[in-house]
Structure formats: structure tokens, C-alpha cells
Amino acid sequence: MLQAVPTSSELDDLVETTTRMRAGIEKVVTGRPDLVRTTLAVLLAEGHLLLEDVPGVGKTTLAKALARSIDCTVGRIQFTPDLLPSDLTGVNIYRSQTHEFEFRPGPVFSHIVIGDEINRASPKTQSALLECMQEAQATVDGHTYPLPRPFLVVATQNPVEMEGTYPLPEAQRDRFMARLTVGYPSVDSELAMLDLQETADPLADLRPATDAAHVGRLIDTTRRLYAAPGVKRYVVDLVTATREDQGLRLGASPRAAIQLLRAAKGVAALAGRDHVLPDDVQELAEAVLAHRLLPSTESRLSGRGTDAIVRDIVARIPLPTPTAVRSSRSVG
Known part of the structure; x- marks a missing residue:
């Protein structure tokens, strides 16, 4: 029998909790509430996040702000061409005093792993994350050693600088739940950022809104949100297309x-709902699907990217009927 949907108190x-986290992060990453919201949805969905954009727009700052909003262990990896999987x-280090090997864990043994410019490491090193x-x-x-829970990889990469970089293998890209672009802030947001950072660093003042154990419970709550058969079929229809x-x-x-x-459950949870709507799926379809796809030669020559293709698919796949979305749910 399926687990009960989350209670109103949960x-x-x-x-x-997520409202406090959002408030703190948005003081650091100004003018991008949708970006922060999607980042938290990925956290609640226990996924991994790829931030892809030009230098200087705040990719690493967003990753750091998310990490500081949670009282947890954080591993920072600066990817370079000479980085090794180990x-x-x-x-394992040999201790001559005890004549035994001692395992010294690397930065992946953290709740949140920040991978800066992941495409600068060789595919061999990138594969260590698979x-x-x-x-x-x-x-x-x-x-085999278990990693802590929650475990979230937030990686950044620069799509315009090709020298000294390696494209992410398809298997690696498929493991990132979502790819987001930060984008340039609006004029008002950039002015606010200048005022905010003129005399202080807001990242240094950011305090945790919760801890790792609490986030683990929030992830479990999110998992139990109800998704009607019609919503699940809609997800499969999009992927099949x-x-x-x-x-x-x-x-x-x-x-x-x-x-x-x-x-989609992460987005629904942030809205305080105990069920998923087709709108939640539509909202994240591009972020979740586009980076996993490879365009045909004709698409590349015509300049039609995978983002545009996903938008076209979302536009033409019919939404589930209201009856399918309101199907009975299990409560115990």
C-alpha cells in the first residue's frame, strides 16, 4: 500500500523552512526568485544541479548561498585539467605505525558538493562522480562507502570558453536533474546588488535556516506527494516525444x-500542495530535459537548440484531462 500523502503540519x-532559506539566498542572489525557487525544488527532489552560464553572473555564488543556508558539510572542488579521480x-593511506591502510575521504563525502567549472576536468575525472x-x-x-544524506552536487560550467575544457559525457549530463542558466540581472536588481555589496559581503552574513537532518525529512515529505496517473502519463508522453x-x-x-x-513534486511542495499538477511538470520540463538531449545534424545547422525543441514538444503534447488529474489518491 502506498504511503499516506503528507499531513498539513508536515x-x-x-x-x-524553505521560505526562510529562500529569503536568505535571495539576499545574496538578488533579482532571481525563480532561479532560487527551482534550486530549492531540486534540493527537495534529491537531485543534482548544473549551472551553466557566462562568467561573473553568480553561478558559484548561488551554490555557496545554498550551502550556507543549511547547517551541513560542504565540499568545494575546483576542477582543473590535472585533477585525478582520487x-x-x-x-587509502598506509600508516606505518599500525601497518594498516586508512581511508581518507575526499570532498564528495559532504552533504553539498560544489563543483566549480566541472568541464575543465578530464572525462576520466568527471566519471568518478557517476x-x-x-x-x-x-x-x-x-x-564501497555510503555518502551522507542529503547529497547534492551543484556544478558550474562556462559554455562560451572552449579552450582547456572537455564536454560533459552524456552519462554525466543525464545524472543532473536540472540545468539552469543564471542570466544577467535586471537594471534595478544590479543596482540593488551594487548597494548591497558596496561595503559588505552578504554571503558572509548568511546564516543557516535549517540543518541536514531536517532537510532529509523534507525530502521524505516531498517524495510522498501525490501524483495522479494522468500526471504520470503526461510525464511519460513528454519523454517519449x-x-x-x-x-x-x-x-x-x-x-x-x-x-x-x-x-515537479519539489515545485508542488514549495507551493504547499500535497499533489502534483500538470503545470508543475510543464514549468520544469525544459530545465530537466533539454540538457540530456542531442540535436540532429539538421537541427544544429539550422541553429535550433534542444531548449527550443522541448518547448515545442510541451506546446503540442495535450495536457491530461481534469478527471485524470483528480483521480483518487491513496491515504494509507
């Missing part, structure tokens, strides 16, 4: 369908 606690996962991101564990010298679109040579994987539904 949802109230989730909304109250620099991420850790190494097991961590999918299975929340790391295997070193034949021994990417596999059949002539403008793509690689569609979305089943993992993409799972993560799209989880991300």
Missing part, C-alpha cells in the same frame, strides 16, 4: 522521466 513545516573520492551522483556511494580500492522527434538524435532516458516527476 507541509507547513516544509513551506516555513582527488574527488579519497585515497556512481556518487546515481547511487549516493563511492567505491575506492574495492570498498523526445525519442520520436526528428530534430533529435538522442531522446530522454527513463531516468529523465523519474527525475522530471520528482522535480
Whole structure:
């Protein structure tokens, strides 16, 4: 039997906690409330986040602000071409005093891992994150170690600078729940940012709104949100459409369908609802699906990117009927 949907008190606690987190983060990342909201939705969905944009728009600042809003362990990795897999996962060190090997964990053994400019590391090093991101564990010298919960990778990359970078492998991109672009702030937001940071660093003043254990409970609450069969079918229809679109040579994987539904639950939870609406799926379809897709040669030559293709798919796939969305839910 399915678990009961969250109670009103559980949802109230989730909304109250995430509201405090949003307020703190938005003091650091000004003028981008939608970006902060989606970031928190990915956190509640227990996913991983890829921030992709030009230098200087606040990608790393957003990652740091999210990390500081939670009282948890944080691992920072500056990806460079000479970085080794063991620099991420850790190494076994021989202790001559005890004649035994001691495992020294790497930065991935943190609740939040900030990977700065992830595409500067070689594919060999990037692949060290595959097991961590999918299975929340790391295997070193034949021994498997569990990672803490919650476990969130927030990686940044610069899409315009190609020298000294390596494209992320498709398997790696597929493990990121969502890809977001920060974008330039509005004139008013940039003026507010100048005033705010003229004499102080707002990031230094940011205090945790909750702790890791509490976030783990909020994730469990989010998982229990109700998704009607019609909403689930809508998710599958969107994903299937990417596999059949002539403008793509690689569609979305089943993992993409799972993560799209989880991300939609994150958005619904932030709104204080105990159920998912088709609008929640639509809102995150581009962020969750576009970075996993590969355009066909014709699409690349015509300048039609995967973001535009996903928008077209969302526009043409019919929404589920109200009856399908209001299907009976399990309460115990």
C-alpha cells in the first residue's frame, strides 16, 4: 500500500523552512526568485544541479548561498585539467605505525558538493562522480562507502570558453536533474546588488535556516506527494516525444522521466500542495530535459537548440484531462 500523502503540519513545516532559506539566498542572489525557487525544488527532489552560464553572473555564488543556508558539510572542488579521480573520492593511506591502510575521504563525502567549472576536468575525472551522483556511494580500492544524506552536487560550467575544457559525457549530463542558466540581472536588481555589496559581503552574513537532518525529512515529505496517473502519463508522453522527434538524435532516458516527476513534486511542495499538477511538470520540463538531449545534424545547422525543441514538444503534447488529474489518491 502506498504511503499516506503528507499531513498539513508536515507541509507547513516544509513551506516555513524553505521560505526562510529562500529569503536568505535571495539576499545574496538578488533579482532571481525563480532561479532560487527551482534550486530549492531540486534540493527537495534529491537531485543534482548544473549551472551553466557566462562568467561573473553568480553561478558559484548561488551554490555557496545554498550551502550556507543549511547547517551541513560542504565540499568545494575546483576542477582543473590535472585533477585525478582520487582527488574527488579519497585515497587509502598506509600508516606505518599500525601497518594498516586508512581511508581518507575526499570532498564528495559532504552533504553539498560544489563543483566549480566541472568541464575543465578530464572525462576520466568527471566519471568518478557517476556512481556518487546515481547511487549516493563511492567505491575506492574495492570498498564501497555510503555518502551522507542529503547529497547534492551543484556544478558550474562556462559554455562560451572552449579552450582547456572537455564536454560533459552524456552519462554525466543525464545524472543532473536540472540545468539552469543564471542570466544577467535586471537594471534595478544590479543596482540593488551594487548597494548591497558596496561595503559588505552578504554571503558572509548568511546564516543557516535549517540543518541536514531536517532537510532529509523534507525530502521524505516531498517524495510522498501525490501524483495522479494522468500526471504520470503526461510525464511519460513528454519523454517519449523526445525519442520520436526528428530534430533529435538522442531522446530522454527513463531516468529523465523519474527525475522530471520528482522535480515537479519539489515545485508542488514549495507551493504547499500535497499533489502534483500538470503545470508543475510543464514549468520544469525544459530545465530537466533539454540538457540530456542531442540535436540532429539538421537541427544544429539550422541553429535550433534542444531548449527550443522541448518547448515545442510541451506546446503540442495535450495536457491530461481534469478527471485524470483528480483521480483518487491513496491515504494509507
